[in-house]
Amino acid sequence: MIGAMLIAPPSLAQGGGFENQFDAVLGTEVRAPQAYEAALSSPLERQIAQLAEGSNGRIGVYAIDLSTGRDVGVLADQRFPMASTSKVAIAATFLAGVDAGRWSLSSEYRLPRPGGAYLPAYQHLSLMISKSCNDCTDALLAAVGGPRAVNKWMREAGIEEFELTRNIASLIRDDGRTDPAWNVVREDSATPRAMGKLLAGIYQGKWLSEHSRRVLLDAMEETSTGKHRMRSVLPVSANLAHKTGTLARTASDIGIFNTPDGRAIAVAIYVTGQSPSMAIENGSRSQKLAARANRDARISSITQALYQGFWQNSDNDGRNWASAEYGGN
Numbered sequence: 001m002i003g004a005m006l007i008a009p010p011s012l013a014q015g016g017g018f019e020n021q022f023d024a025v026l027g028t029e030v031r032a033p034q035a036y037e038a039a040l041s042s043p044l045e046r047q048i049a050q051l052a053e054g055s056n057g058r059i060g061v062y063a064i065d066l067s068t069g070r071d072v073g074v075l076a077d078q079r080f081p082m083a084s085t086s087k088v089a090i091a092a093t094f095l096a097g098v099d100a101g102r103w104s105l106s107s108e109y110r111l112p113r114p115g116g117a118y119l120p121a122y123q124h125l126s127l128m129i130s131k132s133c134n135d136c137t138d139a140l141l142a143a144v145g146g147p148r149a150v151n152k153w154m155r156e157a158g159i160e161e162f163e164l165t166r167n168i169a170s171l172i173r174d175d176g177r178t179d180p181a182w183n184v185v186r187e188d189s190a191t192p193r194a195m196g197k198l199l200a201g202i203y204q205g206k207w208l209s210e211h212s213r214r215v216l217l218d219a220m221e222e223t224s225t226g227k228h229r230m231r232s233v234l235p236v237s238a239n240l241a242h243k244t245g246t247l248a249r250t251a252s253d254i255g256i257f258n259t260p261d262g263r264a265i266a267v268a269i270y271v272t273g274q275s276p277s278m279a280i281e282n283g284s285r286s287q288k289l290a291a292r293a294n295r296d297a298r299i300s301s302i303t304q305a306l307y308q309g310f311w312q313n314s315d316n317d318g319r320n321w322a323s324a325e326y327g328g329n
Helices: 017-025 043-051 083-099 121-130 134-144 147-156 168-174 192-204 210-221 285-312
Strands: 004-006 059-065 070-074 108-110 118-120 183-185 241-247 250-258 264-272
Touching: 043 070, 043 285, 059 192, 059 285, 070 192, 070 285, 083 121, 083 134, 083 147, 083 192, 083 210, 083 241, 083 250, 108 121, 108 134, 118 121, 121 134, 121 210, 134 147, 134 168, 192 210, 192 250, 192 264, 210 241, 210 250, 250 285, 264 285
Parallel strands: none
Antiparallel strands: 004 183, 059 070, 059 264, 108 118, 241 250, 250 264
């Protein structure tokens, strides 16, 4: 596939040569932040790096405290399949059009399937986020002008490492052609840092009106997918607003949660592999379920560590880093 970079499985590595080459080409170290103020130089960084070790497939993590600007990342600048997490960007693009008066939440769009009903935009948006409705997503994606329009909106928002190339129907049709555990593909991918930046900007109201911001965050709070991922380890008081993504050999969850002292943390977690091979996952039902459970478990364990780690490493000086006053991006 064009745009794919092949990564050999760990079994092909001899000594430290392969690992060093992998680091040099793609970067596996916990990177210093490029767009934010400071890194979390603490045991939390080391803990997340251990939980996100990639011996069974690539894992990307980015998290940022929206009160202090402290962040932590593992493969935060490497591309991962977005799957349905791209729906947050599609929803934001549509809502920006609502704010600009190009369409409204009461505008009706047809579900793109035989005999598809017409639904108001607000219902499409709610279902595409909370229930991950693919037809609703493609209806709004067509309304905004397709993937190019979403990419344009993201670039104008200052987010470069994001590329949407297909609608959801095409994405599902092509799913499984490459193994994301060992291939870095540009199409329909983003970096964890880029998605964290998107969440931060939405939270602070940087690109959307307060009403549109609330519409999107409310839909994310109603998400019912991925029950064994972020939501499984966070208390109700964390007020999680998130969106999950699932494709062959990959699972993801991006969202915003609150620590017990009221600070908002934006998190993007992308997990690939976690089973020996694509062939195993095309085997029995029990093998498929085990592989999916392994990916979900990685997301939940990383989320739990981030929740505890950011809470216990608070250094809030009273500013809201995510607010426009302090230049949050």
